[in-house]
Amino acid sequence: MLTDASGHEVHQIQQEENEERWMNEKVQNGLGEKHCEKRIGGVNLDFREVSSLKDNEAKTQDKSRSNSLLDGETRGGEWESKKGSLPERPSQEATFRPTGRPSDKDSPANFSESPIPSPPLEAPKPETTYPEGGLRAWGVVFGSFAGMTASFGLMNTVGTFQAYLSTHQLASYDPSVVGWIFGLYVFLAFFCGLQIGPMFDAKGPRWLIAAGSLCMLGAAFGLAESTEFWHFILTFSILGGVGTSLIFTPAVGSIGHFFLVNRGSATGLAATGGSVGGIVFPLLLPKLWATVGYAWGTRIIGFMMLFLLIFANLLIRSRLPPKVGGSVWPDLKIFRDKVFAFTTAGVFFVEWGLFIPLSYLASYALHYGISYTFAYQLLAITNVGSFFGRWLPGYVADKWGRFNCLIVTVLLCLVTVLGIWLPTHGNVAATCIFALCFGFASGSNISLTPVCVGQLCDTEEYGRYYATCYTIVSFGCLTGIPIAGQILAVSGGEYWGLILFTGMCYLCGLLCFTTARVMSVGWNPRTIY
Numbered sequence: 149m150l151t152d153a154s155g156h157e158v159h160q161i162q163q164e165e166n167e168e169r170w171m172n173e174k175v176q177n178g179l180g181e182k183h184c185e186k187r188i189g190g191v192n193l194d195f196r197e198v199s200s201l202k203d204n205e206a207k208t209q210d211k212s213r214s215n216s217l218l219d220g221e222t223r224g225g226e227w228e229s230k231k232g233s234l235p236e237r238p239s240q241e242a243t244f245r246p247t248g249r250p251s252d253k254d255s256p257a258n259f260s261e262s263p264i265p266s267p268p269l270e271a272p273k274p275e276t277t278y279p280e281g282g283l284r285a286w287g288v289v290f291g292s293f294a295g296m297t298a299s300f301g302l303m304n305t306v307g308t309f310q311a312y313l314s315t316h317q318l319a320s321y322d323p324s325v326v327g328w329i330f331g332l333y334v335f336l337a338f339f340c341g342l343q344i345g346p347m348f349d350a351k352g353p354r355w356l357i358a359a360g361s362l363c364m365l366g367a368a369f370g371l372a373e374s375t376e377f378w379h380f381i382l383t384f385s386i387l388g389g390v391g392t393s394l395i396f397t398p399a400v401g402s403i404g405h406f407f408l409v410n411r412g413s414a415t416g417l418a419a420t421g422g423s424v425g426g427i428v429f430p431l432l433l434p435k436l437w438a439t440v441g442y443a444w445g446t447r448i449i450g451f452m453m454l455f456l457l458i459f460a461n462l463l464i465r466s467r468l469p470p471k472v473g474g475s476v477w478p479d480l481k482i483f484r485d486k487v488f489a490f491t492t493a494g495v496f497f498v499e500w501g502l503f504i505p506l507s508y509l510a511s512y513a514l515h516y517g518i519s520y521t522f523a524y525q526l527l528a529i530t531n532v533g534s535f536f537g538r539w540l541p542g543y544v545a546d547k548w549g550r551f552n553c554l555i556v557t558v559l560l561c562l563v564t565v566l567g568i569w570l571p572t573h574g575n576v577a578a579t580c581i582f583a584l585c586f587g588f589a590s591g592s593n594i595s596l597t598p599v600c601v602g603q604l605c606d607t608e609e610y611g612r613y614y615a616t617c618y619t620i621v622s623f624g625c626l627t628g629i630p631i632a633g634q635i636l637a638v639s640g641g642e643y644w645g646l647i648l649f650t651g652m653c654y655l656c657g658l659l660c661f662t663t664a665r666v667m668s669v670g671w672n673p674r675t676i677y
Contacts, residue, residue, distance in 0.1 A: 284465070285406035285414075291463025292399035292418035295357065298364060298453040298460070299392040299399075300594070301425015303337065304506065304534075306330040307527050308430045309384070311510040312437065317375055324633030327507070329380045334503055335626030336389025337396065338618040344397045345615025349608060352466045353398030360394025361457040363387050368450030372443045395457075397614065398464060400598045404607050405467040412550055412599045416542020419595035423538055423587075426531030428452075434524045468608055482616055487664045488604050492617045494660030495597050498558060500624035501653030502593050504632045504646060505569070505586060506530065512643050516574025529580060530587035537591020545596060549676040550603055551665045554596045558661060560589035562654040570647045628653075 279285045310330055318326050348356060370383035400415060407414040429449060436445030483489045509530065513523035537557070545553040564585045572578040598614060605613040632646045639645040669675045 279406050279467075280408070280410055282406075287463045288402050288406055288465055289414050289418050291460050291465075292403055293421040293424075294456040295360075295395045295399045295460030295464065296419060296421035297425040298456040299337075299360070299395040300419075300422025301429050302364070302367070302388060302453075303334065303392060304422055304426025304527070304531055305429040305433065306333065306503070307507050307510045308433050308524055310507050311514065311523070312434075312442075313380065314511070316442070318377060318380070321377065322633075322637065323511075324630055324637055325377075327629040327633035329377075329385050330503075330507055331626050331629040332381065332385040333389040333392075334629070335622045336386065337392040337622075338499070338625055339622035340390050340393035341397045341615040341622075342619040343615070344393055345401070345611035345613075345618075347611070348398045348401050348466075349611035353402050353464050354461075356394050356398045357457075357461050357464055360391045361461060363391030363394060364453055364457065365450060367391055368453055369447060372446035372450065395460065397611070398466075399460065401611050401614065402464050402466050404602050404610050408607075410546055411602065412542040412545035412553075412596065413539070414542075415599050416539040416545075416595040419538040419542075419591075420535050422594060423531045423535035423591065426534065427528045430524055430527040430531070434521070480616060482605075482613060485604065487667050488601075488613070488617070490660045490664035490667065491600060491604065492620050494558075494657045494664065495601075495617060496621045496624045497653045497657035497660060498561075498593050498597070499621050500628045501561075501565075501650040501657070502590055503625060503628055504650045504653075505565070505590075507629050508632060508636070508643070508646060509583065513574070513579060515641065515643065516579075518574065518576060518579070522576070526579065526583045530583040533584040533587025533589075534591040534594075535587075537588035538595040539591075541592040542595050542599065545599065547676075550596060550600045551661065551668075551677050552673075554592060554600055555658065555661050555665065557589050557592035557596070558654055558658045561586065561593075562651060562658060564589055565647060565654060566651040570644065570651070 310326065313329075314321075314323060314326050344356060364387075367383050367388035370387060371380070374380050374383050399418065403414050403418060404411060433445055433449065436448055439445075440448075483492070506527070509526050510523045513526055514520065518526075541553045541557055564582060568578060568582040568585060572582060601614050601617050602610045632649060635645045635649055636643065665677055669677045
């Protein structure tokens with residue numbers, strides 16, 4: 149409390165009371181607010197700033213006033229703090245409220261009993277940072293590599309299984325019917341992302357990877373015991389397809405939590421796991437089937453998957469917190485974004501054509517009299533090219549633009565299909581060149597398309613965007629292989645119609661990706677996008 153021990157302080161208080169009394173009289177007599185403020189010396193009792201009265205006299209009297217308020221009270225007013233504690237000196241968070249002043253209704257000068265509170269300022273959203281490396285980040289990349297070796301290794305072996313089953317267990321079935329086994333597998337591998345992607349955004353990858361591992365192992369060991377058509381549908385198509393989706397979706401999404409600038413190269417490096425599996429599995433399986441039989445040969449592949457999936461479960465982790473208010477359901481409203489819609493259409497056409505050469509290349513070679521051993525090795529050659537095609541375009545894309553590189557590689561796929569494969573007619577050297585070039589060009593279909601989708605959204609929403617995109621794409625994967633089988637049957641066993649259909653798919657995909665890029669950044673080819 150303020151005391152009368154000092155004569156100077158008593159004089160100061162009396163002077164303030166006289167000034168306030170004088171001001172009230174002038175207000176009642178109708179004098180303007182500006183004159184009253186000037187008479188008090190620039191101290192506005194409502195604390196409204198008057199820019200024209202910032203002179204030395206105002207600053208001196210204002211400092212003297214604040215020093216006289218020791219406990220937060222005076223005879224003429226009281227200090228209030230937004231924080232609830234009384235500061236020694238008035239700060240920006242404190243407000244001065246004089247007592248005994250005229251109310252708003254009585255004062256023509258429109259004084260108020262308390263200052264108008266300013267709206268609260270929203271805290272700026274913290275900028276998301278990415279490690280772009282480190283032991284944990286590269287551990288996630290290695291875990292994703294192991295998971296994709298198991299899951300996409302099986303996907304890249306569909307041609308081996310298609311050629312073998314068509315001549316053994318399912319020899320009595322039409323090729324278009326056998327194609328439904330592998331079409332359904334690829335369909336579920338992407339369609340299940342409809343739910344798995346948003347679940348990854350909301351819950352993280354741990355339980356998704358664990359469930360996917362169980363499905364993949366069930367598919368491998370169940371496939372070894374399959375003999376009937378419905379056996380292969382249950383084991384390879386359903387268990388294998390769901391397991392691949394449960395592993396692939398969080399494996400790609402987790403990399404985006406640790407990399408932004410180098411996301412393309414990191415994702416491409418992890419995606420090379422699918423090529424490694426696509427090299428090893430097609431080379432091992434024919435030899436194992438010939439030596440230990442179909443059942444044990446397939447079981448050995450299952451044990452290899454078990455070893456790889458252990459690393460996937462231990463190393464794949466997420467880093468960013470779930471999006472606030474995030475849901476585990478996809479959102480079709482994001483197709484209102486025209487760039488995303490054309491990107492999804494481009495991925496649809498590319499994936500529609502991608503699995504036709506992977507499924508029918510071995511059968512194509514056998515049809516033209518190429519040896520049984522070399523026919524299966526063509527898939528391995530394709531995946532050798534795919535190994536470099538998944539990593540190198542991803543590395544270049546981080547520097548030249550993800551969409552730019554994707555457009556170039558899709559154009560290269562179109563050229564290899566129509567320019568090399570169509571006129572080959574079973575020539576061994578030309579077929580080998582096609583397998584290598586197409587493998588390199590098509591590798592980006594797996595590694596760059598998820599990165600391009602991720603470029604159109606926040607990292608916390610990647611699972612939802614990816615799932616929504618590949619829900620549409622999955623229908624192309626479901627129908628592509630059976631349609632190719634039907635075209636093959638209509639063409640009398642000749643492959644030219646199947647090859648033309650593949651080329652048209654890549655042409656449509658090229659147009660869609662180009663449209664998406666032009667809508668975003670225009671026609672300038674030098675623009676990095």
